[in-house]
Amino acid sequence: MKRVFVIVLGAALGCSVPFSIAQTPQQLSLKEAEAIALKNHPLVQAAQLTALAARQVVTEVKSAYYPFTYGSLTGAGAESGSRIAAGVLNNPIIYNRYANGVTVSQLVTDFGRTPNLVASSTLHAQAEDENAQATREEVLLQVDRAYYGALRAQAVLTVAEETVQERQLVADQVTELARSKLKSGLDLSFANVNLSEAKLLLVSTQNDVTAAFAQLSAALGYQDNRTFSLLDEPLSAPPPPDVSDLVAQAMQNRPELASLRFDSQSAQRFAKAERDLWFPTVSFAGSAGLIPFHQDPLTNRYAAAGLNINIPIFNGRLYSARAAEARLKAEAADQSLRDEAVRVARDVRLAWSNTQTGFQRLALTQQLLDHANLALDLAQQRYKLGLGSIVELSQAQLNQTQAQIEQASAKYDYQAQIAYLNYQIGTLR
Secondary structure, X not given: OXXXXXXXXXXXXXXXXXXXXXXXXXXXXXXXXXXXXXXXXHHHHHHHHHHHHHHHHHHHHHHHHOOEEEEEEEEEOOOOOOEOOXXXXXXXXXXXXXXXXXXXXXXXXXXXXXXXXXXXXXXXXXXXXXXXXHHHHHHHHHHHHHHHHHHHHHHHHHHHHHHHHHHHHHHHXXXXXXXXXXXXXXXXXHHHHHHHHHHHHHHHHHHHHHHHHHHHHHHOOOOOOOOEEEOOOOOOOOOOOOOHHHHHHHHHHOHHHHHHHHHHHXXXXXXXXXXXXXXXXXXXXEEEEEEEEEOOOOOOEEEXXXXXXXXXXXXXXXHHHHXXXXXXXXXXXXXXXXXXXXXXXXXXXXXXXXXXXXXXXXXXXXXXXXXXXXXXXXXXXXXXXXXXXXXXXXXXXXXXXXXXXXXXXXXXXXXXXXXXXXXXXXXXX
């Protein structure tokens, strides 16, 4: 029995400790959340891998600058005097032999095509680096919005919990007064309706908190839903009064624009490379080796070198079409860059306008809450003295709740708008 008791106690302790740890929310600041997302989010990882892959293309294109060397082991057996008599124009003799050797080929010049291809691939790799940075900033924006959204939901939940407590107190007081025949049943019904509305608000806000943490968990790159103890962030400074400087800053900093610039330049260099297809190609080739076993006409070793010049003459307008295609795509890339610049300028102005409105809401919602609190105090005093009705008190309670929600939301809405403005001007990094 003692052994069984020890086993059961150990199992209970072993289960209770991890459970208590699992139930403790992880404390999290905004900077910590951003660092987790940049390390953990799959979109960031995918963008970085894509950028690394683009850099390998540069190495692939640059390989034309270096000699291409390969070794060969060849053995052949044939009937005496055999020649290749069909399928080609020449009829070389086939000798019985075994040989091994090395062949080297080197591009001498293609009159600019390879340098343009290298420049094009390098610019495209830089564009992919900017795309990776754009993905990082998009992930950071999602994290900031989800973080402030969770703080907002928690603040509204606190308002709902306090509202339930206050209206429960009023309902209990009215219930006692109704029992003493000091208040009517209508007053009791209104008090219970107000209490029920507060409980409905509480249920709704609890669901909003759960949804907000689901959004935050996804923004951090977690598959499971996690709950955090979020640290509040200090209120951001007021937005700048002039939007023109912000637009100029966005034109310089936004990674999407930088990526399109690099892509446009890459397309232009590729168009030049396609035009250079019409130029001759000069290449060198050399081969040397040993023939340990061979027929009498062959020697024990061989070596040869040559220079080859390929001059395009006619290919069914293939090169002309490729050059025209590349040129048109380069022009399309320029237009895409212009369109993105227009959209960025528009988005910056809209974000700045929303931030200005959000900053103004901070003071207005505080004034609204002060007036609602004063109105509720007066309504409560009038109701206690019998000068006001339960309808007047209920309306004052509703106004206070709405003002509290607006005041709690205004701060975090403004913080989220500041984060979006920083994203639009390219400083959310």
